[in-house]
Amino acid sequence: MTNVASLTVEDGIGILTIDSPPVNALGINVRRALHDGFNSLAADNAVKAIVLICGGRTFFAGADISEFGSEPVRPHLGDVFEAIENVGKPVVAAIHGTALGGGLETALICNYRIAVPSAKVGLPEVNLGLLPGAGGTQRLPRIVGPEIALDLIISGRPISAKQALEYGVIDALAEEGTLREDAIAFARTVADKPPVRVRDRDDKVAPYRGKPELFSEFRKKNARAFRGFKAPENIIKAIEAAVELPFDEGIEREMELFLELEPSIESQAQRYAFFGERETSKIPDVPSSTPTIPVKSVGVIGAGTMGGGITMNFLNVGIPVTLVEMNQAALDRGVAVIRKNYENSAKKGKLTIEQVEKRMALVNPVIGIEALSDVDLVIEAVFEEMAIKKEIFSKLDRIAKQGAILATNTSFLDIDEIAAVTGRPEWVIGLHFFSPANVMRLLEVVRGEKTSIEVIATGMKLARQIGKVPVLSRVCWGFIANRIMAKRAIQGDALILEGPTPQEVDKVIYDYGFAMGPFQMSDLVGLDVIGRDSAERTVAGDLVKLDRLGQKKNGGYYDYDESRKATPSPVAAEIIADFAKAKGIENKGKQSDEEILARLLYPVVNEGAKLLDEGIALRASDIDMASILGYNWPVYTGGPMFWADTVGLPKIVAKLREYEAKYGAEFTASPLLVKLAEEGKSFTRG
């Protein structure tokens, strides 16, 4: 056998074990091993039944995602499945860890499935812009019916072994720790029975035949969520085929629909994001062997929106938090908001009341930072003012125990300046959460000049522990996500003085795939909040002067009716026109959507290139992950840098030069961008 497989026969039961770290992905070596293994099991007359089991931490985690996009090498998964289906004796899949995508599809082609209770199974291909292309869209509906299949395959959500047993996706539960023995015992009970095949079942799909309403309603209900993605529609079509077509024709249709998705930019972008999310943890001078500091208790300073959200992250994973405020009213308010958030989750069935209470019991609300003398990590989340932060950090330096990590959640300020007021700058780090801090998956880990590699490694690890994706940044104004996205905001503000209206600008950004445009966003957040730090006169500031604070008061860039439906605002239009006049900016009228998009997003790309030039960000994919996870940049574009590669860097450089000639040096293309464009290279593809 190959080095990833071992085959033994124990008293008539053939046991094929695959062990291909880290996750038994179905790459070429594993496919060969399965193909050879099943062929020899077929030929061995002593074998009456077969157990297929994996070594290591999991059952097959699906197709090898890194192989997509390159020439397929035989045996294909289809060849392997043919070998399994034609082996002529019952096959039992023994599942631990996660059976995902092609991994679950492999289990579904077996005749029976047994899993340990901690196992999970699912078809998450949708997250890669794909559909289950190895029979999953045809077999799962035959087991659970098209309604549940739609839910599971479109959401990509894995289910527990217990749920899988209830649905009939697996046939039995094994004991934790004795999967192999239990699977062998199970195999003995079915060795003499004719093999059961999922493909032969019709009972769950037959009632839906000739009833396209299920699918049309599903499409309608989810249109908003599917916007911009290609995979959901193809998944629906594939499940429709499972209902309407004989099995083999359904499989053919599934492959056609899969092959439409695989080369699409959307799927390439989502596959890139899959690896990009994992890549962020790799830091050249902070090897994975770097020791980390145990964090068993946390102190959060500031119980406002950010501080409260940050606190929840730790409570969620059982880490107690001492939450500090300056006065009782603010503290009570902060704790009440945390409780309310949890209770809302409980109302939606996401948490039990016991879980809510357990988490709340982990908060220790206190007045004054003296209480933080013994915590392992302090996160300061107070007002964005250098003087206040410095005061807090010099106090912390006196109070906090030696070996405590001192973090700031600042979004823009210089962490080295903050660290310098302490006698231990190597223990100071930025942990920059994005709002809402308990929801957004990005955590920018900001390394100061002197931050030690152990503290960096701890920040990166802790982020994963609380379910975030850490992106490492060096110190600069705005770090990664805010710094690049500020460029979009600046251009949006400039554009509306030149002719395009806020609604035209917003529409372009919405059509690109963002949930809303910059002006809709400003109105939602509140113009008083947005413009607070600006000393210069701005349109937003002029709107605020008229008490137009956005959705919450009198409208902002838009007018709103009672149900908060937005309409273009004549008042705002007048303010914009007056402002432009005062600045001497000529109204040049309408611009094409393409032009507006270039004007808004090419400067973002350019700023990303500067981050790389300056060594603020480690790699282009880190910038993309920060944008996707911190700003909901549409994942199917891959983020600004991946998207720039799909647009073509020479085109972007040419446009920036045109803008530079017209508007000045803020558009000067970064040396890296120019170099890559000239050399025919890209940010993300080498």
Ligand code: 3H9
């Ligand atoms: C599919 O199956 C298509 C078929 O329907 C049809 C085909 C015709 N391939 O996540 P981790 C790497 S599509 C290649 O950190 P965890 C990962 O990059 C596939 N590599 O571990 C990482 O590498 P590194 C459908 C993969 O314990 C390392 O393994 N399946 C794959 O936190 C460890 O991963 C999926 O979408 C892969 N399939 O989580 C499942 N999977 O160490 C994708 C992982 O160099 N996988 N790697 O950074 C997962 O969701 C998680 O990896 C899993 C383990 C839950 C399994």
